[in-house]
Amino acid sequence: MLIPIYQAHNDKIKGLLGNGYAPGTLEHFKISLKYLKEFPIWKYDVKDIAISKIDVAMITEFDFYLRSEKNCNNNTAVKYVRKFRKIIKICLNNDWLEKDPFVKYDGKMKEVETEFLTDEEIKDIYSKKFRTPGLERDIVIFCAFTGLA
Template identity: 45%
Template sequence: MPITAELIKSSYLGTLSNSHTLLEAVADHNVKMEQLVGKDYVRGTLNRYKVLETHLKVFIHLKYNVTDMDIRTIDQAFLNGFDHYLRSEKNCANNYVVKNIKNLGKILRICMENEWIDKSPFTTYKGKTKNVDRFYLNKEELTQIIGKEFLSERLKQVRDVFIFCCFTGLAYVDVFKLKQENIRKGIDGDRWLFTNRQKTKTRSSVPLLTTATKIIDRYATNKICLNKGLLLPVPSNQKMNEYLKEIG
């Protein structure tokens, strides 16, 4: 086959027969993951890979002035450049950057298994997550949030969902799917919460404290809860975080 400018361009863009592109690999991964949401994955995990896909599209166009790249051209220099782009152009924190590139590394490993590439450059990536000091609400701060009167109904509901999480120890994703049927009588005769934890896949039995039961009773006749068969009117994770910042 004679080497031509068009051949070189096709090779670079991944349009040769039996070749694959980076964004093709990412999109293929995301489609398959979406089919397993609710089974092996939660939607939040899928959303992180969709954000990765968006970052890669912008980076490839900005750095290489193309719309996609042959998966075989992805090397250590590409990962280093993507790392630098996220830190400099997007002003992302270290742990966010490392997690994005680790997610990309997972996709590259799948490409190896599919024999789309011979090896993954991720094996030499040096990025590491750093321990982050997390600040927790003390009793006084929690009491202040509970007693705060909000004019906005949406802020009241988000506050109540947050407080419910605090008094049950359940994560957002676990509270999001709770239904009335998850509430049953416990060994002490009082109301308990029985559910399967999304992250650990373990059975959880939680005695409901007074604060938690008051919140449940508050939304027993809520139209959103009744229509959807849910225990609480929990918004999307994005809205939840957005409104919590407003509350703060």
């Protein structure tokens, strides 16, 4: 079944935090697993999917679920599906699957245009007084110049 394999994978990543894996990586895999737990209930009214039943149609439906039910944009949906693909590769490497169901899946990232603050906007932020604790002007300016969110 899919969910225990995915959970075992996430448990291994948790054990390797700081040793090749960052906390953000684990968090993305956790979210992908959460959505993969919800998906078969939504689509098939079952709690888990046998890995032998995973095909391109199921993958395409999962992609649709992410976009429609979870309101993920294209790039976010593709990233979650790619996390799922890693689990399928584990299944293939262990001979639990005979063929790769992702061969015909075509999830492509879209180019994102990043908008930058103008000099005028940076000056406005720099001259603003913040009342919220923790929202220091220098932190906001630092983030603007370094590209941190």
